Amino acid sequence: MAGSESTPDLQEIHDFLVDLAFKAGKTINSALPTVSSTDSKKNSSDLVTEYDRAVELQVSTALKEKYPEYDFHGEETYDPAHPLTDAPTFIVDPIDGTTNFVHGFPSVCISLGFAIKRTPAVGVVFNPFTQTLYSAIRGKGAYLNKTTKLPLKGANIEPLQGLSNSLIAVEWGSDRSGQNFETKVRTFEQLGKSREEGGAMVHSMRSLGSAALNLCSVAAGTLDLYWEGGCWAWDVCAGWVILSEAGGIMVDGNPGEWTAKLDSRRYLAVRGSPNGEGQKELVEEFWSHVQGRMDY
Ligand code: IPD
Numbered sequence: 001m002a003g004s005e006s007t008p009d010l011q012e013i014h015d016f017l018v019d020l021a022f023k024a025g026k027t028i029n030s031a032l033p034t035v036s037s038t039d040s041k042k043n044s045s046d047l048v049t050e051y052d053r054a055v056e057l058q059v060s061t062a063l064k065e066k067y068p069e070y071d072f073h074g075e076e077t078y079d080p081a082h083p084l085t086d087a088p089t090f091i092v093d094p095i096d097g098t099t100n101f102v103h104g105f106p107s108v109c110i111s112l113g114f115a116i117k118r119t120p121a122v123g124v125v126f127n128p129f130t131q132t133l134y135s136a137i138r139g140k141g142a143y144l145n146k147t148t149k150l151p152l153k154g155a156n157i158e159p160l161q162g163l164s165n166s167l168i169a170v171e172w173g174s175d176r177s178g179q180n181f182e183t184k185v186r187t188f189e190q191l192g193k194s195r196e197e198g199g200a201m202v203h204s205m206r207s208l209g210s211a212a213l214n215l216c217s218v219a220a221g222t223l224d225l226y227w228e229g230g231c232w233a234w235d236v237c238a239g240w241v242i243l244s245e246a247g248g249i250m251v252d253g254n255p256g257e258w259t260a261k262l263d264s265r266r267y268l269a270v271r272g273s274p275n276g277e278g279q280k281e282l283v284e285e286f287w288s289h290v291q292g293r294m295d296y
Pocket of ligand 1: 047075093095096097098099171172173174208209210211212228229230231232235
C-alpha cells in the first residue's frame with residue numbers, strides 16, 4: 001500500500017476501482033427503486049434513493065480500508081464545510097443518472113474518479129445495465145471494456161466540422177428557475193435554431209441524463225460536444241480523465257474561460273480530432289451562442 005508521502009500507484013488504483021465498480025454494479029442491478037419511494041434533495045427533480053446511499057457506503061468502506069491515506073469526496077456524504085482539496089482524493093458518484101435509475105431508463109453508471117492536486121488522474125465509469133465500462137489512467141490512454149482504445153474510430157476519427165455538423169449533449173439539470181435556468185433554455189433555443197435566424201442549427205441535442213456517460217460518449221467520439229452547468233466534481237472527475245486520454249478537451253461552460261476547474265460546476269467538453277484540429281474553433285463557436293452566464 002502506498003504511504004501518504006509516496007506517489008500513488010495509478011495502475012493499482014485503476015484496477016481496484018474497476019473491481020469495485022463491478023461489485024457496486026451488482027448492488028445497482030439488484031435494486032428495485034420506485035418513483036414513490038424516492039426522496040428528493042434540493043427540489044422534486046433532484047432525486048436520491050436508498051441505493052445511492054448504500055452504494056456510496058459500499059464504495060467508501062472499501063476505499064477507506066484499502067487506501068486510508070487518501071481523502072474521499074462522495075455525492076451522498078458531501079459536506080460543504082469540507083470542499084475539495086489538493087490532497088489525493090477519490091471522487092465518487094455512486095449512481096450517476098439517478099433519475100434514469102428510478103425510471104428504469106438504462107443510462108446509469110457508477111463514476112469512480114481519483115484526483116491529485118484537483119487534477120483527474122484515474123477514471124472508471126461503469127454502466128451495470130449495459131455492462132459497459134469506460135476507464136483511463138492519466139498518460140496511458142482511455143478504453144472501452146478494457147481493450148478497445150478510445151476514441152472508437154482511432155486515427156480515422158473525422159476532423160471536427162463546426163457546430164452545424166455536430167451532435168451535442170446538454171442537460172436540463174435540477175435548477176428550474178433563475179439565471180442559470182434562463183441561460184440554459186435560451187442557449188438550447190439558440191443551438192437548435194436555423195442559421196438563417198442566427199442560430200447554430202446543430203444536427204441535434206441529446207441528454208443521456210448522466211454527466212459521466214455524456215463525457216464518455218464525447219471521449220468515444222459518438223458525441224462531438226457536451227455542455228452543462230450545475231453538476232459537481234463527482235459527476236465529471238472520472239469522465240474527465242477518460243475524455244482527456246481520448247484526445248478530448250475540457251474548458252469552462254462560461255464563455256472565455258479556457259481553464260476548467262474540477263469543482264467549477266460549469267463544463268464544456270469537446271471530442272478528439274486529428275491533431276486537435278477544430279477543437280478550439282468549436283469551443284469559441286459554442287461560446288458565441290451561449291445566452292448569458294451561469295453563476296454556479
Ligand atoms: C446528475 C446527472 C445529470 C446532470 C446533473 C447531475 P445524479 O447526477 O449527471 O445528467 O444533469 O447535473 O447532478 O444526480 O444523477 O448523480
